[in-house]
Amino acid sequence: MASCSIEDVLAKAERDEAEKLKGITVNKELDLEFDPGNLLAFDKNRIDTREFKDNKREDFIRSLARDNTQLLINEMWKLPTERVEEIIVAKLPDPSTPLPREKPAPKPKPPTKWEQFAKLKGIQKKKKTNLVWDEVHKEWRRRWGYKRAKDDTKEWLIEVPENADPSEHQFAKRNKAKKERVAKNEYNRLKNIARAQKIKVPGMGLAPTPRQPKAELAQAVNVAKISTASVGKFQDNLPKEKTPKNTGKKRKFQPLIGDFSSEKQKQLDLLKVMDSKKPRLDITKAVNKQMREEDRESAQKSKKGFGKKGRRGNMSGKGKGKAGGKGKAPKGKGRKPHMKQGKR
Amino acid sequence: MKVPGSTGSGCRFAGFTVCSYTCSHRCGQTHTMAHRDGIVKAKTRRSKRFLQSREPKLTEGQKSSMIIRGGNSSETVSQALKDVYALKKPNAVLYKRKNMVRPFDDSTALEFFSKKSDCSLFLFGSHNKKRPNNLIFGRMFDFHVLDMFELGIERFVSLRDVKTDTCPEGTKPLLVFAGELFETDREHQRLRNLLTDFFCGPRVSAVRLAGLEHVLHFTALEGKIYMRSYKVLLKKSGCRTPRIQLQDMGPSFDFVMRRNHMASDDLYKTAHRQPRGVKPKKKKNISHDAFGTRLGRLHMQKQDLDKLQTRKMKGLRKRRGEQTAETAAAAAKAPRTDE
Numbered sequence: 057m058a059s060c061s062i063e064d065v066l067a068k069a070e071r072d073e074a075e076k077l078k079g080i081t082v083n084k085e086l087d088l089e090f091d092p093g094n095l096l097a098f099d100k101n102r103i104d105t106r107e108f109k110d111n112k113r114e115d116f117i118r119s120l121a122r123d124n125t126q127l128l129i130n131e132m133w134k135l136p137t138e139r140v141e142e143i144i145v146a147k148l149p150d151p152s153t154p155l156p157r158e159k160p161a162p163k164p165k166p167p168t169k170w171e172q173f174a175k176l177k178g179i180q181k182k183k184k185t186n187l188v189w190d191e192v193h194k195e196w197r198r199r200w201g202y203k204r205a206k207d208d209t210k211e212w213l214i215e216v217p218e219n220a221d222p223s224e225h226q227f228a229k230r231n232k233a234k235k236e237r238v239a240k241n242e243y244n245r246l247k248n249i250a251r252a253q254k255i256k257v258p259g260m261g262l263a264p265t266p267r268q269p270k271a272e273l274a275q276a277v278n279v280a281k282i283s284t285a286s287v288g289k290f291q292d293n294l295p296k297e298k299t300p301k302n303t304g305k306k307r308k309f310q311p312l313i314g315d316f317s318s319e320k321q322k323q324l325d326l327l328k329v330m331d332s333k334k335p336r337l338d339i340t341k342a343v344n345k346q347m348r349e350e351d352r353e354s355a356q357k358s359k360k361g362f363g364k365k366g367r368r369g370n371m372s373g374k375g376k377g378k379a380g381g382k383g384k385a386p387k388g389k390g391r392k393p394h395m396k397q398g399k400r
Numbered sequence: 401m402k403v404p405g406s407t408g409s410g411c412r413f414a415g416f417t418v419c420s421y422t423c424s425h426r427c428g429q430t431h432t433m434a435h436r437d438g439i440v441k442a443k444t445r446r447s448k449r450f451l452q453s454r455e456p457k458l459t460e461g462q463k464s465s466m467i468i469r470g471g472n473s474s475e476t477v478s479q480a481l482k483d484v485y486a487l488k489k490p491n492a493v494l495y496k497r498k499n500m501v502r503p504f505d506d507s508t509a510l511e512f513f514s515k516k517s518d519c520s521l522f523l524f525g526s527h528n529k530k531r532p533n534n535l536i537f538g539r540m541f542d543f544h545v546l547d548m549f550e551l552g553i554e555r556f557v558s559l560r561d562v563k564t565d566t567c568p569e570g571t572k573p574l575l576v577f578a579g580e581l582f583e584t585d586r587e588h589q590r591l592r593n594l595l596t597d598f599f600c601g602p603r604v605s606a607v608r609l610a611g612l613e614h615v616l617h618f619t620a621l622e623g624k625i626y627m628r629s630y631k632v633l634l635k636k637s638g639c640r641t642p643r644i645q646l647q648d649m650g651p652s653f654d655f656v657m658r659r660n661h662m663a664s665d666d667l668y669k670t671a672h673r674q675p676r677g678v679k680p681k682k683k684k685n686i687s688h689d690a691f692g693t694r695l696g697r698l699h700m701q702k703q704d705l706d707k708l709q710t711r712k713m714k715g716l717r718k719r720r721g722e723q724t725a726e727t728a729a730a731a732a733k734a735p736r737t738d739e
Contacts, residue, residue, distance in 0.1 A: 076638030094600050095612070098592075099578040103621055117628055118646060121617040124576045125632060126644045132612065133641040145606045154672055155597050158463055158520040159456035160542050161675035187699050196699045249438055 080130060082123045090131045093151030097128040168248040209234070454518050458675050462602040463539075464491045466519040468510075470526025471500045476533050477525040479558045483651040484523055486559060487599070487629075489569050493517055503536055504659060507545045515543045521598055531658065537594055541663075541671040548661040549591050551625065555654035564649050567613040567631055572601040574612060574632070579620035588620055590662050610634070615646070625655040 089098040103120070135146040167175065174181075187196040190205040197205040214226045268276075278300055282288035293299060310319075329336075435442070435451055442448040467485050469478065485494045501509045503524055510522060520543075524536040531552060538548040559566070575596060581588045599616055612632060619626040629650035634642035663671070685696045 079637035079643040080639070080641050093603075094575065094596060095572060095607070096575045096596060096600075097577070098582065099576065100580050100583050101578070102580055103578065103619065105621070117617070117619060117626060118630070118648070120578060120619070121576065121615065121628060121630060122644055122646050124578060124617065125574060125615050125630075125646065128574055128576060128615075129612065129632075129634075129644055130641050132607075132609065137609070138606075140606075144609055146609050147606045148604060151603065153593070153596055155593070155600075156539070156541055156546060156668065156671035157674070158460050158541070160670070161673060162456045162458065185697075194702060196701075246439065253437065 080126060082126050084123070084127070088124065088127050090128065091152045092131060092135060093149050094153055095128070095132075096151075096153060097124055097131070099124050166252045169244070169251075462491050463521050463597070464493070464517070464519040465521035465523060465598065466493045466495065466513060466517055467523045468495045468499055468501070468513065468525070469497065470524055470534075471498055472527055473498075473525050474527040474533060476553055476556050477527050477535070479560075480533075480535065480553060480556055480651065480653070481523065481525045483559045486569075487650070491602075493519065503538065503545075503548060504550070504661060507548075510538075510545065511540070511543050514540050523598075534658070535655075537598060539594060539597060541667070545661070546663045546667065546671060547590060547594055549594060550658040550660060551655040552658050553653055554624070554656055555652075557652045559651055562648055562650065564631065564647055566649055570601075571611060571614050572604065572607065573599060573614040573616045573629075575599060576615060576617045577620070578617065581620040582618075587657070587660060587662070591625075591657075591660075592618075614649075623657050625653075625657065627651075627653040627655065 084099070084101055086100050089100070090096070091098075099120075132146060135148065137144050137146045139145070173179075184199060186199065188199050188205040189195075190197040197203060199205065208230070214230065216222065216224075216226060220226075281291050284291060442451055465488055467481050467488075469481060473481075481494065485492050495513070499509070501524070503510055510524070514520065514522065520540045522536075522538050522540070524538070526534045526536075528534075531550070533553040533556075534550060535553060536548055536550045539546050577592055577595075579588075582592045583589070595618060612634075615630050615632050617628045617630065619628075628648075629652065630646040631649040633645040633647055635645055637643040687695045689695055
């Protein structure tokens with residue numbers, strides 16, 4: 057008797073549960089594929105085209121949608137939930153549908169010059185506080201930037217150091233130093249970027265191009281020669297190389313207050329020249345020069361017919377000469393900008 | 401761009417130009433590229449934040465979409481574009497003016513738009529005799545077109561025509577795809593992926609169960625795609641999970657598949673490449689001590705300690721009679737110590 061009643065009770069319990077779940081069960085041939093992370097459901101079942109007629113189409117679609125949504129909601133309700141401020145919230149897993157990215161993944165930036173050095177030396181980055189106590193103003197101020205704690209530029213009094221020139225403008229000096237620091241910072245920042253992107257950075261005025269003319273190569277050699285600690289003083293010349301004479305300052309100005317006697321002499325000479333009756337222009341010399349120019353022009357015109365052949369012949373010779381001389385350094389006779397002296 | 405440097409005082413950095421670094425190799429750089437490489441620095445913090453939001457990130461946020469009207473468009477198409485814009489607000493921009501663009505012939509104009517507005521999804525609507533009521537769904541990778549699908553609208557019911565209450569803007573919709581074509585046919589598979597991308601909304605870690613109100617249902621049958629959108633009504637059922645009832649809402653489309661442009665397999669694979677190691681973001685100013693208590697740092701203004709508001713204990717308050725007695729006691733003590 058007892059066993060019967062137990063069976064009855066169990067059967068009754070099953071029937072009750074089935075009744076409860078009747079509302080939410082949906083029968084499908086194939087199970088749906090779910091992606092709760094994206095709130096997505098995919099129904100692979102075949103759709104009966106007979107039921108898809110014009111007049112009943114909307115109802116068919118709606119019932120299909122209802123069934124699919126019911127299954128999706130059942131899946132959603134199975135997720136772990138938590139209570140956030142009196143609202144029941146279900147935690148979603150990661151989406152399983154692979155969706156393409158918007159932009160390619162960011163590449164890690166190559167380390168800057170300082171970062172490389174810090175890594176080498178083992179220097180750690182020290183975390184600094186944002187605000188610093190400013191004694192002068194008695195309040196918390198930024199470490200750097202607008203209204204910072206120790207602002208150098210806002211000082212109204214600068215002591216002139218003992219060894220400095222008394223007529224030097226200290227405030228202007230400070231401003232200039234700041235501008236130089238800013239420019240240096242910008243320069244280093246751009247160099248870091250160029251190194252990161254592997255662009256060849258030109259040295260001072262020497263942009264490397266695929267085919268460099270002879271003159272630029274000569275210039276590059278000269279610059280390289282003086283780029284040592286002692287400015288090229290102990291760099292020996294190559295066997296047939298001549299030291300370039302025209303380096304250094306292009307114009308030399310005499311200091312404002314210097315040697316009084318030489319200045320006096322110069323001014324007296326100038327007055328003498330202005331006074332003298334002799335014309336500044338030497339007529340004979342000028343006329344000779346003009347005649348020579350005219351001769352040269354006429355010679356060129358007559359040579360034009362033969363000039364081409366001659367030039368060809370010359371070129372072959374030059375080519376050989378160049379090929380032979382490639383190993384050696386280019387001679388200093390390459391085209392260089394003419395350096396004009398201060399006086400003519 | 402000339403770098404500021406002091407001239408005439410022998411400063412080494414005076415007077416060189418930035419262009420020499422870049423022009424020799426890429427003369428066709430646009431302004432955005434110069435910003436992206438970091439060569440031109442942003443002058444204000446706001447502009448810096450703006451540029452940072454446009455940079456590629458490790459984990460990407462929600463994709464924005466641009467909805468463009470083509471050279472000639474009918475009433476249906478215009479209304480359809482407006483409805484999709486309403487669905488996709490606020491991560492969408494609607495370009496209502498006519499744009500003479502042919503995406504399948506020349507997609508550079510679309511790429512330019514996407515670069516300017518930083519949108520990777522687009523919907524282009526047009527109408528002509530050969531292709532009436534045309535909508536092109538598409539997406540971009542690195543501002544180049546990845547996939548494009550041209551769908552023709554056969555039947556369209558707009559939001560305005562359906563007079564029921566709608567769910568609030570920006571709710572994440574439930575997406576349901578039905579039909580074995582979505583599984584078997586390669587084009588349909590890609591279209592399913594694109595529609596998921598287009599309509600899925602922001603990526604969230606948790607969702608309010610009562611807020612699952614909107615469902616978009618796509619059915620694929622015989623080369624046609626039926627898109628319906630319903631409002632979900634959660635009714636009581638015997639157990640914890642509610643019973644669903646659907647109410648017609650929102651735009652419903654009957655699409656027919658026309659042309660498409662799918663990305664090549666390797667481009668598709670490159671687009672899916674995820675970066676290594678996504679680190680969890682650390683919250684600043686929170687530290688934990690040995691006992692597990694959370695600590696943070698506050699910077700206080702200077703407090704006048706005389707005027708501090710402490711608890712008032714009436715019994716400890718000094719009264720006048722007591723005060724004089726104290727001073728007298730102190731005075732009495734002092735001569736005693738002297739002696």
